[in-house]
Amino acid sequence: MNAGRxxxxxxxxELTREIKAEARRQLASTGADGLSLRAVxxxxxxxxxxxxxxxxxxxxxxxxxITDAYxxxxxxxxTAVAGPDRPRDRWRAGCHAVRDWARDNRHEYxxxxxxxxxxxxxxxxxxxxxxxxxxxxxxxxxxxxxTGEPAxxxxxxxxxxxxxxxxxxxxxxLGGGVGRPVLFGALLAWTQLFGIVSFELFGQLVGxxxxxxxxxxxxxxxxxxxxxx
Amino acid sequence: MNAGRxxxxxxxxELTREIKAEARRQLASTGADGLSLRAVxxxxxxxxxxxxxxxxxxxxxxxxxITDAYxxxxxxxxTAVAGPDRPRDRWRAGCHAVRDWARDNRHEYxxxxxxxxxxxxxxxxxxxxxxxxxxxxxxxxxxxxxTGEPAxxxxxxxxxxxxxxxxxxxxxxLGGGVGRPVLFGALLAWTQLFGIVSFELFGQLVGxxxxxxxxxxxxxxxxxxxxxx
DNA sequence: TGTACATCAGTGAACGCGCGTTCACTGATGTAC
DNA sequence: TGTACATCAGTGAACGCGCGTTCACTGATGTAC
Numbered sequence: 001m002n003a004g005r006x007x008x009x010x011x012x013x014e015l016t017r018e019i020k021a022e023a024r025r026q027l028a029s030t031g032a033d034g035l036s037l038r039a040v041x042x043x044x045x046x047x048x049x050x051x052x053x054x055x056x057x058x059x060x061x062x063x064x065x066i067t068d069a070y071x072x073x074x075x076x077x078x079t080a081v082a083g084p085d086r087p088r089d090r091w092r093a094g095c096h097a098v099r100d101w102a103r104d105n106r107h108e109y110x111x112x113x114x115x116x117x118x119x120x121x122x123x124x125x126x127x128x129x130x131x132x133x134x135x136x137x138x139x140x141x142x143x144x145x146x147t148g149e150p151a152x153x154x155x156x157x158x159x160x161x162x163x164x165x166x167x168x169x170x171x172x173x174l175g176g177g178v179g180r181p182v183l184f185g186a187l188l189a190w191t192q193l194f195g196i197v198s199f200e201l202f203g204q205l206v207g208x209x210x211x212x213x214x215x216x217x218x219x220x221x222x223x224x225x226x227x228x229x
Numbered sequence: 230m231n232a233g234r235x236x237x238x239x240x241x242x243e244l245t246r247e248i249k250a251e252a253r254r255q256l257a258s259t260g261a262d263g264l265s266l267r268a269v270x271x272x273x274x275x276x277x278x279x280x281x282x283x284x285x286x287x288x289x290x291x292x293x294x295i296t297d298a299y300x301x302x303x304x305x306x307x308t309a310v311a312g313p314d315r316p317r318d319r320w321r322a323g324c325h326a327v328r329d330w331a332r333d334n335r336h337e338y339x340x341x342x343x344x345x346x347x348x349x350x351x352x353x354x355x356x357x358x359x360x361x362x363x364x365x366x367x368x369x370x371x372x373x374x375x376t377g378e379p380a381x382x383x384x385x386x387x388x389x390x391x392x393x394x395x396x397x398x399x400x401x402x403l404g405g406g407v408g409r410p411v412l413f414g415a416l417l418a419w420t421q422l423f424g425i426v427s428f429e430l431f432g433q434l435v436g437x438x439x440x441x442x443x444x445x446x447x448x449x450x451x452x453x454x455x456x457x458x
Numbered sequence: 459t460g461t462a463c464a465t466c467a468g469t470g471a472a473c474g475c476g477c478g479t480t481c482a483c484t485g486a487t488g489t490a491c
Numbered sequence: 492t493g494t495a496c497a498t499c500a501g502t503g504a505a506c507g508c509g510c511g512t513t514c515a516c517t518g519a520t521g522t523a524c
Contacts, residue, residue: 008466008520015467031347033262038510049512050468058511114344116431118260127436134437153382154454156447163443170437187438188421188448194433195424202345204423207356208363208399209416214392218385219417225383237487237499244500267477278479279501287478 016054018044020068023061027107032117035062059120066122067129069108074132076101081136087144088229094137095193095220102197113198135174138186141227142177150228155181182227189223245283247273249297252290256336261346264291288349291340295351296358298337303361305330310365316373317458323366324422324449331426342427364403367415370456371406379457384410411456418452 022040037058041048055061080097084090102109111117112130159167159180167180178186196219199205200212209215251269266287270277284290309326313319331338340346341359388396388409396409407415425448428434429441438444 006521011520012467031344034347036510037512047469048510049470049514052512053467110344113427113431113433115260115339118263122432130433131436154451156450156454159447160443163438163447166438166443173436184447187444188451191424191428191448192417192421193424194428195420195422198342198427199420199423202342203351204342204359207360207402209392209395214389214395215416218388218392218413219420221385222383222417225385235488240487241500265477266479276502277477278481278503281479282500 012054015044019051019054019061020064023065024068024108027065027111028105029107031107032062032111037061062117062120063123063125065108066111067126069105069112070126070129070132072105072108073098073101073112074129074136077133077136081140087140088224090140090143091137091224091227091229092217092220094140095223096216098133098193099197099200099216102201106201109197109201113194114202134186134190137190138174138178138183141182141186141229144229145178145182149179149182152181152185152226152228154226155184157181159184185227189227192219192223241283244273248280248283248290249293252294253297253337256294256340257334258336260336261291261340266290291346291349292352292354294337295340296355298334298341299355299358299361301334301337302327302330302341303358303365306362306365310369316369317453319369319372320366320453320456320458321446321449323369324452325445327362327422328426328429328445331430335430338426338430342423343431363415363419366419367403367407367412370411370415370458373458374407374411378408378411381410381414381455381457383455384413388413414456418456421448421452 019040022043023035026035026039026043035058037051038048040061041051051061055064077094077097080093081090084093116122163184164180167183171178171180171183174183196212196216200210200216205212205215248269251272252264255264255268255272264287266280267277269290270280280290284293306323306326309322310319313322345351392413393409396412400407400409400412403412425441425445429439429445434441434444
């Protein structure tokens with residue numbers, strides 16, 4: 001194992017991991033703006049300038065954390081969706097995986113789906129990682145409707161032309177296999193899913209359906225029905 | 230006019246307004262963490278310590294901005310909802326008012342509905358202001374269904390007991406006049422509404438339905454149908 | 459197998475920056491008689 | 492109406508803090524012959 005890797009290369013990979021792990025820990029306790037290179041270095045027993053051998057700037061470290069987080073969430077949803085057989089259960093499992101991961105990694109979730117960090121522009125590297133969740137959810141719908149899509153309740157037949165154009169382009173980008181109404185429904189469900197999770201984590205549900213577990217379960221159920229699962 | 234107010238009181242009220250206005254301006258360009266008392270003072274031609282005559286700390290200034298923002302958004306939605314006659318149009322107008330205000334005040338929206346500011350805990354003063362939007366939207370539903378609520382499509386009759394308990398408590402807190410299914414539907418729509426707006430403003434829709442106008446319009450239409458409007 | 463050189467990790471000091479908050483003060487505005 | 496005192500706004504200096512990033516350096520690890 002580790003064939004062809006020098007001790008230096010292994011040490012480098014190891015310390016890169018440790019830097020990210022420590023940065024994640026600080027993220028969890030202080031949030032994105034509390035993340036400081038100096039504090040990370042301090043905690044690892046390094047001098048702050050040493051980190052520049054591993055990340056050329058604070059922003060690059062942030063980007064690495066964002067990509068890792070998107071991938072972790074994406075993997076969680078992909079795994080969850082791969083479990084059950086019945087489409088309806090697969091959908092629910094995927095949604096609950098989003099919520100569970102978000103609750104377990106609040107600050108990382110906020111980093112991905114909260115307010116953009118001021119002055120920081122996420123590079124396009126993060127796009128494929130960010131796409132894993134929607135892709136996994138759309139996959140459930142595609143698999144469920146291989147023999148033809150049902151007519152979805154409540155989805156109007158006469159969507160405006162601008163929207164149908166966007167939907168068609170999106171369907172093509174997703175590799176086909178989903179019709180307009182299902183895709184529209186998927187977008188509705190997707191935004192609702194993250195709307196609920198964000199409201200729960202950011203404290204907007206405090207006066208109403210808090211704790212949010214029962215409401216979340218009922219909402220994802222309703223989504224499955226809406227989507228013909 | 231200004232009866233009984235001394236020049237001092239008027240000057241004080243005026244400068245308090247100017248401080249908040251300048252702080253809002255900085256918020257708009259730098260986001261919540263970029264808001265600095267020193268910078269605000271600088272811009273107003275004051276020495277930084279002078280601000281302490283007006284706000285006892287940076288957090289208090291932030292709180293004032295948050296309360297003002299909730300009230301501005303709430304007022305916008307209340308006005309929008311008061312315009313049209315038909316319930317369906319009232320609902321749509323309220324939703325579009327949320328989106329329009331959010332797009333016109335991105336950073337203030339992020340302050341209210343984005344990731345919580347680390348280390349800052351919003352005091353309970355903000356709660357009534359925050360409640361104005363949901364209250365206005367529920368008002369539309371109540372007014373629409375004075376003669377009895379319709380059976381809502383897709384809302385399961387057998388919601389779990391924990392959820393029905395929360396819904397009943399919430400209905401009472403809202404002053405009654407809305408049944409469980411309608412309230413559940415309202416929560417679904419409410420979370421979806423802010424989910425879409427947040428996704429649009431925070432850049433999550435870039436690869437899919439961007440610009441988001443047509444999708445937003447179709448989504449609020451679908452909500453109105455779901456809610457029996 | 460051993461030696462000479464190149465690569466790279468980590469150090470420590472420094473630069474230049476901005477921040478929130480406190481405090482003793484001056485001078486203007488307001489109040490009571 | 493004028494005077495004596497109290498209130499309050501704004502000043503300027505200072506405290507103590509932490510940050511990202513650069514740079515010349517030492518010493519260890521890797522490579523070529």
